[in-house]
Amino acid sequence: MTATIRPVKGTRDYYPEDMALRAWLYDQMRHVSELFGYQEYQAPILEPIGLYAAKSGDELVEKQSYVFEDRGGDRITLRPELTPSLARMVAQRQNQLAFPLRWWSFGPFWRYERPQKGRTREFFQWNIDLIGDPSPEAEAEIVAIAAAFFKQVGLRSDEVQIRVNDRRLLAKELESIGIPEQARTPLLGLIDRKDKLSPEAWILQTKDIGLANAQIDSLNELLANKELWRGSESLERFFQAIEAFGASEYVVFEPSIIRGLQYYTGTVFEAWDTAGEFRALFGGGRYDNLVSDVGGKPVEAVGFAVGDLVITLLLQSLGRLPELAKSPTDVFVTLFDVSLRDKSFAIMNALREAGIRVAGQLTSEKLGKQFKYADRIGAKLAVILGPDEAAKGKVGFKVLATGEQGECTESEMIAKVRQLLEA
């Protein structure tokens, strides 16, 4: 026997029980997306490197992307995120599409990072975007979708929180405390990492950027000021709309939220578990220049992306994951022996034609082993055809959870099976 070939580091195998969970999560995302009228789309998994070069941020493009040459010599990227592909697709058909677009997508992405809890190199993301509406109300709709998703998967507002800021507001405030323009971009990067720094390191690094002590005090003060949004017309409209959409309990203003991606132009937001045990659940914001950056006419956009991993870990830690069926099998049909094979197969066929989900025994085997298999795959019911039943034109049945047994005529079978499955 050769050594088992190992999977690629940072990828995941989805065995049926894992896949059932991912499919459930995808269904929740679909449900919420559709409640708000969003259409599903998909972009290719391979994109040209040039698509990301402009705006995704140096770290993502230069350090984390999987880039390679194909057999024709083209430089190809395994997409590390979806937004640039979305911008490209919008730019390509800008004259045919009905704006505002409400689009969502779910699929795989790759980043070459060190695998750890809540982080793999191959991961799945839900992306949802509203394109062609510059209003704070558009931002509020997107954040209300995030809140609706939390409600949908059973996460309460004391467990998760959506923290909102506006880069424009922060830029204005930095200007007002006398931070020179050239220091603002590195300072925003530093604020983005503030929660990963010790208070000492924070002060040291702000000084490195050139801030005076008084400026650091003012900065700390404004980053602690949860009322900073009042007076910003767009944030006031945003929070008013959040209230009308019934999402207030999940949404707070947080002046230290920045987001790493360079293409955000205004409102930005992140969702966190309030206990602070996990990485950000998701992030998003307004990015009004990306469509024109990839060659389209300027169009306003706002959206967010949620990875499947951290949300799953959070739901798991709260005991909030659903119980999912082991397999889609409703009925297991037994096989007595070769002489009854055709008849057993015909029973499987008749049940399937009635829309009942059936797995069946294909080769002779002890009945005890057949029942054990039916149990392991989670079938609800066994339909049994032995020589006694066959002689009488009947079939037997057994409810696997209770052991309840009985028999009925072949012509009654489908009605009886339906009745037992509904019970």
Add this chain to the structure above:
Amino acid sequence: MTATIRPVKGTRDYYPEDMALRAWLYDQMRHVSELFGYQEYQAPILEPIGLYAAKSGDELVEKQSYVFEDRGGDRITLRPELTPSLARMVAQRQNQLAFPLRWWSFGPFWRYERPQKGRTREFFQWNIDLIGDPSPEAEAEIVAIAAAFFKQVGLRSDEVQIRVNDRRLLAKELESIGIPEQARTPLLGLIDRKDKLSPEAWILQTKDIGLANAQIDSLNELLANKELWRGSESLERFFQAIEAFGASEYVVFEPSIIRGLQYYTGTVFEAWDTAGEFRALFGGGRYDNLVSDVGGKPVEAVGFAVGDLVITLLLQSLGRLPELAKSPTDVFVTLFDVSLRDKSFAIMNALREAGIRVAGQLTSEKLGKQFKYADRIGAKLAVILGPDEAAKGKVGFKVLATGEQGECTESEMIAKVRQLLEA
């Protein structure tokens, strides 16, 4: 404006109308898979090159695979097919799994081929496999699933056909007409390409392999013999089970079916449109050595794979594609002006909380333009809140297909909307 960034050659953008079709096809595949009790799973999209080296066949691995080094120097492949990943996953958990396994999957694959009608470099495939059952009845179940899928998508047995052969039978027949062992493998490859060769080229190339004229005559005779399966115990059992499963009309014996992949060990099959206008719709067969080839204990397996492209082209050419909704929007809620914004948003929220799918106007706009947008996204109903309605505690509604209008009180709204959507 910079030039629009182009997608990678051979990839596809799925705009919402394309995605709706792919999602429909996926749903049909899921429905049929589950009718037979199969569980969904997923393998990574990146796999080590060594996984394919053994058995997928030289052309697939050496000429068509996307292979690259990751940032850590590992040789990675974008999966060109799923079966080796499946074998790897089975080998990894062989002692925990409940055999026979009934597993299916749907996802993207890559092959560096020349893009043409029905062929892209990035494509999607449905894979379905029965693992751990050596019987001809297991093969029949898999082929019956293929037939059930055709029925499910509305393809009749005079339009598509599943052609079945057994490599073991053919090997025995080649031996009986005196083809020496070393000539049999190249000859099988040649038979696999027979339908792409002119009669002259066929004769020329069989002679190149070393066949005498009499052997070529015998070979042509056996390849034309549709009764060759009679007398093969396994094929006789196979066709008997196909009949019991109610799939006979779709399935024929065809001695020239070989399949390109090297890992097939017995029964092989392909589906074709009977008019012969398209490439093979799908292919599959028995592959009993693959799990042990990747390091597991030997376990028998049979399965098939269907690409999404050719089946879609065939359905399209027969006018058999479904009419799909433009968007998931049931109701469009209008916005009169800023003074009614909160109230309009609260109406959207109330409808969504009742499970109704709603897109809404977020910023002031002429009502005519709002209706035009509602129409373009395919909303069935508009809910209208103007100052007159608001003053009376009412909302207006308009059925977009018929133009029918009316109004109701706010408290009646949800019941009224449900009633109009069901009509």
